[in-house]
Amino acid sequence: MxxxxxxxxxxxxxxxxxxxxxxxxxxxxxxxxxxxxxxxAVPLPPPFQLPLPIPAVLKPVSTSGGVDRYEITQREASAEILPGVRTPLWTYEGAFPGPTIESRRGRPVTVTHRNELPVPTVVHLHGGRTLRPPTATRPTWSCPKAGPTPPRTPGTAPRTARTACTIRGPW
Incomplete structure (x- = not known):
């Protein structure tokens, strides 16, 4: 060749x-x-004709001891994003977009996330000017040990136990 x-x-x-x-x-x-x-799959409205959804401000469940404590549940819900069309969503507190947490500089904040979704999730911060503090004051996560996994029906995807995790730290 x-x-x-x-x-x-x-x-x-x-x-x-x-x-x-x-x-x-x-x-x-x-x-x-x-x-x-x-x-x-559905007709879209002309661009910029629908009002921008403004997230609600989440109120703390407690402000005792100089710490603002919040609880957020991740769960399935449906919302009307396009007029006349319900869309299934994974949400925070059943809303889309999820709530806003307003915090004060130097005041510790604790946010407990409860996952009621069918899969594990990852949570991270958006929109904050979070300086990198010394190791001793960095935000910390605490998650309880997962409980027993719900029984699995043959032929279905495995399910995970639902847990609540807390993040603590100065923001």
Missing amino acids: TRRRALGIGGALGLMAATGLSASAALARRPSVTGAELRS
Whole structure:
């Protein structure tokens, strides 16, 4: 086999592979890249015609001892994001978007998250100017040991035990 023939075969195989991958991506239900725009199954309103949803401000359940304590439940709910269409969502406190927590500089805040979703979740902070404090005062998480896992029905996905976790720290 000549070098020219080997390069020709390699080029043809590469072209076939690229064409096949592109075709399979085009025919797939999921987008080929993360963050790709998906087509809506319902008619969309013209851009910027619906009011911006403003999250409610969550009130602390307690302010004793110089600490503001909040409780947030993660749970399934449905909301009308588009007019006339109910959308199933995973929410904080049953609302979309979730609530806002307003805190005061230097005042400790404790937030207890209760996960009532069918899967474990990760929680992180948004929108705060959180300086990196010394190790002794960094926010700390405490999660109780998970209780017994609910029984699993054969043929269904495994379920995890639901727990409540608390984050403590100065913000």
